[in-house]
Amino acid sequence: MSTPPPRLVPSIARAYWVEASGKGAIRQETLSVPVPVGYSLLETWLTGISPGTERLVGLGKVPAECQQAMACPAMGGSFKLPVKYGYCLLGQAINGPYADQLVFTMHPHQDYAIVPNKQLLPLPQDIPPLRATLLPNLETALNAIWDSEYQAPAPVAIVGGGIVGLLIAFLLKTAWDAFPIIIERDPQRRQLIEKLGWGLTVLEVQEAPQGVFSLCFHASGQGAGLQTALDSVGFEGKVIEVSWLAHQPVTLNLGGSFHFQRKQILSSQVSTIAKPKREHTSHQQRLEQTLNYLQSPLLDALIAPAITFESLPLFMQELYHKNPVDFSFAVTYPPFHPRLHKA
Known part of the structure; x- marks a missing residue:
């Protein structure tokens, strides 16, 4: 031979x-x-x-x-x-x-x-x-949810229906039994999200309810999206910022309900394990969990x-x-x- x-x-x-x-x-x-x-x-x-x-x-x-x-x-x-x-x-x-x-x-x-x-x-x-x-972005999404300490069935929204926002939605729906609302300003992207077949509710910015969510992830990459996220959460609501805005200036209205409703903004970045998991979870363990979630064929539509x-x-x-x-x-x-x- x-x-x-x-x-x-x-x-x-x-x-x-x-x-x-x-x-x-x-x-x-x-x-x-x-x-x-x-x-x-x-x-x-x-x-x-x-x-x-x-x-x-x-x-x-x-x-x-x-x-x-x-x-x-x-x-x-x-x-x-x-x-x-x-x-x-x-x-x-x-x-x-x-x-x-x-x-x-x-x-x-x-x-x-x-x-x-x-x-x-x-x-x-x-x-x-x-x-x-999709592995790196899915790992980013998982870390963001860990940072949020989300517990179903609390109402949750995501501002920005790009890849990270949709992967957060995928994990919330399939692994956390949540029903996330996507807030997306681009009409073409809203149509694409509806065609995914994931059963997600997608709203344009003007339709988004204010003060009703316990948690909102901001993933639009735009400063205006962060304001939308802040406006969407209610008393002691939390906004998880997953966008990286570099030197893009951001103007926020921190008057109004922000102060007396005790709203919070927390940055989430994947290079560091989310604080609630950091003591007991290694980068390798987080990667292994991400690989498990990658088994789903639903992700191919992205x-x-x-x-x-x-x-x-x-x-x-x-x-x-x-x-x-x-x-x-x-x-x-x-x-x-x-x-x-x-x-």
Whole structure:
């Protein structure tokens, strides 16, 4: 029985770089081969896009005081531009402890990558690769609910029906037995949410009741949305802020009912385990719980038509100047294309 020929190890990779504000391109770069001990070479299948964050990065608007916290693994250049930046990557390991397995890591958009083994997460075979690109945002949603200390059947709302807001709604409905109300200003997005088939109630801002919710998550990415969230909660109501607004100025009315009704605003950010869970839950345990929630096929409805790596510069140029209506975006690479066509 003949053995298959050894797999060729590439010495050149291609990666997406933001070259100037609002403009990017695919560049070639040299890979460090042979692969160092403790690292694995990945052949990329998919990368995920974080629209809000990557828009700010692509426009050169990351505040100086946030740049250290915002840096991603394997980032190249700097936030002053040019920069190689991205969100998550799924690829097949060519060598190392997970050889021939599909693994997940945080990494910029790149067709081949050399990644420390400790940063790799082997993915269960029963989770479709496209759905797995939701993992970071789903973990963000889970952490936000933990921060809120929500208990059903308290009335709960979500301002902003983007990907994080909808994943919060998904978890509240399926794991907390809640009936969240989505408040969304964009009529196209409201239609898309209704077509998900999740049985969510979606309201435009003018229809949203005021002072009736115990809890509201703000996920619109707009300062005006935070005011809507504050107005929606009643006595001792809590607003969980999951949007990152960078240097966007926000004007809030903290007169009126805010003070005497003892309303609260709490920021939730995924890099730190939510305080109510922090003492007894590790990052690994939170990740394992997130993977369990990823088993649901309901999540597949959130994934927009795929973007090829070759067309990524054009897509990103549009993203930098316009908020997309769709929810979750994945970039596909040639090794995944045959599997995409079979789906």
